[in-house]
Amino acid sequence: MKKTCLKCGHANESATGDPAEACPSCGAIYSRVEAAWSATPRPATANNVRTFSPERDELVEAFAERLRGESLYPVFRSLVGVIYVVWMVLAALAVLAGVVAAWKSSGAAAFGSLLLGVFLGVFFAVIAKVTREVSLMLADLSDAAVHIAARVRA
Numbered sequence: 001m002k003k004t005c006l007k008c009g010h011a012n013e014s015a016t017g018d019p020a021e022a023c024p025s026c027g028a029i030y031s032r033v034e035a036a037w038s039a040t041p042r043p044a045t046a047n048n049v050r051t052f053s054p055e056r057d058e059l060v061e062a063f064a065e066r067l068r069g070e071s072l073y074p075v076f077r078s079l080v081g082v083i084y085v086v087w088m089v090l091a092a093l094a095v096l097a098g099v100v101a102a103w104k105s106s107g108a109a110a111f112g113s114l115l116l117g118v119f120l121g122v123f124f125a126v127i128a129k130v131t132r133e134v135s136l137m138l139a140d141l142s143d144a145a146v147h148i149a150a151r152v153r154a
């Protein structure tokens, strides 16, 4: 039978198939090299690399939702929601104030008011989104940490 050595690549045309048979080129025992070969982790290939399929994403999303539903910090989380709304209202008011001020004035002043209003609006909206994401991330981290700790002690 034909046996190709996994260590040196030598093709042995007259291999017997014996478990203790060694490669005539490098002396490696075929069965040992094969065992070592299957035990070592392969470099990532298209087949064995872990991909995030849509189903997996949904699973993660569902887990996050469940985690948030069972949160240890429900008051904090609802407070985050309220603060987010407040910032967004401020953003809307800033844009509105800019538009109204622009309406009442003329020329460069009108343009400046509009620009300032839009700038403040975007600024408040960004603050709203960033503070909400950071706050929720902190709550998620704390919840996840407690879950992990509980699982380790169980």
Ligand SMILES: [Zn+2]
Binding pocket: 005, 006, 007, 008, 009, 010, 023, 024, 025, 026, 027, 028
């Ligand atoms: Zn060999």
